[in-house]
Amino acid sequence: MTREQRLVLTIAVLGSFVSFLDGTLATVALPAIKAELGGGLSAQQWIVDAYLITLGALMLLAGSLSDLYGRLRVLTVGLIGFGAASAAIAAASSTEMIIAFRAVQGVGGALLVPSSLALIMSNFSGPAQARAIGSWTGWTSVASLAGPVIGGGFIDLVSWRVAFLVNVLPIAVSLVLLSRLQQRDVRRDGASIDYPGAVLAVVGLGGTVFALIEQGNLGWSHPLIWAPFAGGILALAGFLRRQQTAREPIMPLSLFRIGNFAWGNLATTFIYAALSLSGFVVVVYLQQGAGFGATQAGLALIPATVAMILLSPVAGRLAGRYGPRPFMTAGPLLAGTGFLLMLRVRDPIDYWTQMFPGAVVFGLGLTLTVAPLTSAVLGAVDPSRSGIASAVNNAVSRVAGLVAVALVGLVVQEQLDLAGFHRGLVATAVLMLIGAIVSWLGIRTSRPEQSTEQPAGGVR
Template sequence: MTREQRLVLAIAVLGSFVSFLDGTLATVALPAIRDELGGGLSSQQWIVDAYLITLGALILIAGSLSDVYGRIVVLRVGLIGFGITSALIAAAPTVEFIVVMRALQGVAGALLVPSSLALIMSNFRDAAQARAIGSWTGWTSVAQLVGPVVGGGFIDLLSWRAAFLVNVVPIAICLVLLARLEQRDVRRPGATIDYPGAVLAVVGLGGTVFALIEQGNLGWASPAIWGPMLVGVLALAAFLRRQATTAQPILPLGLFRVRNFAWGNLATTFIYAALSLSGFVIVVYLQQGAGFGATVAGLAMIPTTILMIGLSSTFGRLSGRYGPRLFMTAGPLLAGAGFLLMLSVTDPMNYWTQMLPGVILFGLGLTVTVAPLTSAVLGAVAPERAGIASAVNNAISRVAGLVAVAMVGTIVGGMLDLAGFYRGLVVSALLMGVGAAFSFIGIRTPTAEPAER
């Protein structure tokens, strides 16, 4: 690996790290925010989903922005915007202010992941690319898992406000590394941005998610629920129609003619829905139900972090050698079995005997899955389409998480007690099983030659 490739990989990891870190960091802060600023389960869902709505909708347009303005420029703007909104959340006077800032933070976060992955895809080839994706996947997945630990420590020792300032350090380091990168930015002549498509995506996701979250408070018969749901569904239908007819779509539907890309994203939908649902349920229950402090709740998942750091690159390399299908099938099944093992939890909880075995099995399954999944999806398309392919895959994973969190109230019965914890884990295990089934049915090994260029 050359000096420039090492620098690119470090930038890609750090640039995406802050986006993934913040998602789980916010989850562990929810009980502390509720204690200080008020709000119930729906407020906690909104703090998570406001970020995911704008992130999931606008991550698609980030690919077009990178084509027009350049990947490095877009990445730099995203980092600065993320840092500013993090500081504003730390100073928030109300829950409503946090929700608005989280939505704006999602806009900045949408610029980070596709540009980061596109840098890797344009600077690495063949086996080196598989290893680089494995490293990127491992470290960004670690960000999702270490977020509760770091955030919990800040919450217990200082405050939840200080936890949101954790991002400042990796953002500053990444900006310095970007300044040292001696590489011309890449712009695509004639590229345009589909702003109407982006607006339709935001309205569609916002309307449906609002209805899913608030229906527990108002009921489906309320016009304040079915009205936004109807608007959201129509907006999403219009979005898909526009993507099928516009000259430069932000979601090129033709990519889904590539078998591994289509089936890989279908598996992504269920696997990442399970990850978001289980993450929300476990972290919040450990604090509000089991009485754990924020730090201890975050540390509960640390074995998964250790496994991801130690083994992600290995499974990325094995996937490059043997193909992703085996790993994408076995991994979600192991993770789902880990969730089912956690059903041995009782009140009072014994972490070492009731939680830890399931956490370890879940962590192993996740480690087996993530790098091969990323490689399968991005390796199915031509390198010049890596930016939009990564944007689509990340948008699907975030939207899946968005819908899963929006439905938490329905799944757990409106309260995260022990019974709700059980229901959340069972549904998460089922979602993992569906993801494994789609991987087994649809993924071809080795990765098929792209049919759409």
């Protein structure tokens, strides 16, 4: 790699790292937040999902913002906004304040991921691009898996409040490196923003998720449940209709006519729903049900983190050589098997015999899955559309996680005890299996579709 490419890859990894890190760090902080500020299962779900609602809905808008204002500028704004929201969470005096600032944090996170991936796609090509994507997916996946470990350490040794400030250093480093890039920022001439589409997406996701989380408390017959749910469904239908008619849609439905893009996003839905569900269930149960400390709970899936660090670039390179299909099929099957192995957990828990083997198998499966999945989706479209393609794929993964966490109450039946933990593991394995089947049926080795659009202009 050239000096500029090394800088680009480092910025892309660090910029996305903080978003993925806080996405899972909050989960391990939930018991500590509950102990200090109160709140039940629904409050814990909202602390996770408030972030995912704005992250998933506005990530689509962020792809258009990158086209209009330039990916470097959007990345800079996202980093500053994310850091400010993190500081506000650390100073919050109630769960309601945490939920509100988590939503703001999601806005900042939404600006980071699409811009980071688009930066990679525009600076790398061919096998080098596959390796760069492999490194990006490896390190961002490590961030998701390391969030509970890093957060748990700060929670046990200092405070959950300090845990939300761990991203200050990577944000500062990213801003410094951005100032050293020599390339001009790029924006697309004639780009515009579909604000009505963004509003419909936020209202649609917010209404449906509110109903899914709170139905356990109020019941489906309550007006505060069925009314937001119905309104959310109508808003989502309006969003899809809007994307058919908007001049510059934030989620171009034409992309879904591309085979690997459509099937890859469908696989993403099930695989990332499984990851979010398992992350919530495992980390919260180990603390509230099995009596683990925050650090111990965070370390429970550390074998997966090690596997991602060591093997993700290799998986990306092999997927570039042999195609993503075999990896996207075998990987989820292996990961699902890992969760089924964790069904051996009993009370009292013996981590090394009951959880560790499953964590190792899960880590190997996840490593085989993530980089090939990203390559399959982004490699299916023309590089000039990589920004919006990455935004759509990452939004799909976040929305899938959002819905999965919202449905935790239905899966575990309102109580995350040992039986509920086992139900969560089985549901996770089933989602992984469906992801593997979708990948086998739909993913093919193919060349990117050719865009009919004009190349993006190089305006600063």
